[in-house]
Amino acid sequence: MLKIKHFxxxxxxxxVASFFFGLLIAVTNAALSPRIEQxxxxxxNRLVGVLLPEAKDFILLDKxxxxxxxxxxxxxIEVFRAxxxxxxxxxxxxxxxxxxxxxxxxxxxxxxxxxxxxxxxxVLSSNETPGFGDQIKYDYYRDQFAxxxxxxxxxxxxxxPKKIDAExxxxxxxxxxxxxxxxxxxxxxxxxxxxxQKKGLIGNGKQE
Numbered sequence: 001m002l003k004i005k006h007f008x009x010x011x012x013x014x015x016v017a018s019f020f021f022g023l024l025i026a027v028t029n030a031a032l033s034p035r036i037e038q039x040x041x042x043x044x045n046r047l048v049g050v051l052l053p054e055a056k057d058f059i060l061l062d063k064x065x066x067x068x069x070x071x072x073x074x075x076x077i078e079v080f081r082a083x084x085x086x087x088x089x090x091x092x093x094x095x096x097x098x099x100x101x102x103x104x105x106x107x108x109x110x111x112x113x114x115x116x117x118x119x120x121x122x123v124l125s126s127n128e129t130p131g132f133g134d135q136i137k138y139d140y141y142r143d144q145f146a147x148x149x150x151x152x153x154x155x156x157x158x159x160x161p162k163k164i165d166a167e168x169x170x171x172x173x174x175x176x177x178x179x180x181x182x183x184x185x186x187x188x189x190x191x192x193x194x195x196x197q198k199k200g201l202i203g204n205g206k207q208e
Contacts, residue, residue: 133177
């Protein structure tokens with residue numbers, strides 16, 4: 001009992017300080033969350049705007065799109081309709097994520113209005129190895145996706161990276177990161193396309 005009393009006497013200030021700072025962090029986080037979320041939205045829209053330069057506004061699809069993630073879990077996906085200044089649909093965009101070599105890779109992917117060709121992708125977040133895996137952010141790798149068919153892509157270890165088709169040439173020394181990007185895009189792209197066709201949002205599918 002004396003030991004417990006002594007411990008309380010010696011540590012009460014630490015306990016109170018820990019509680020106070022924990023509460024302060026929680027309050028600060030709650031206060032900043034809307035701003036952080038808005039910054040993410042602004043970054044996403046900016047990156048999509050590069051892929052779809054005609055887009056001036058991005059409208060969240062009101063129909064639910066659900067896919068199976070690479071981990072086998074059901075996941076609801078936010079799909080955005082990219083609109084021109086004249087109010088015409090110029091494409092679609094969505095976030096796609098999965099495991100890379102070092103950590104999670106999060107992408108923003110854009111396709112044309114008919115969902116037939118990729119407009120490309122940009123990296124929202126990634127911690128891939130500098131000088132190797134982080135080359136997924138470089139234009140020479142990303143440019144292979146712009147204009148590629150919006151269907152199953154295939155990673156190859158050699159070929160002409162300037163040739164736009166369903167074959168994506170891997171980054172030398174960073175095959176795992178290259179494969180991760182292709183796998184992420186394939187998984188999200190094919191399932192989202194199928195869902196949108198079923199809902200009659202794009203052609204070649206039965207409307208629900």
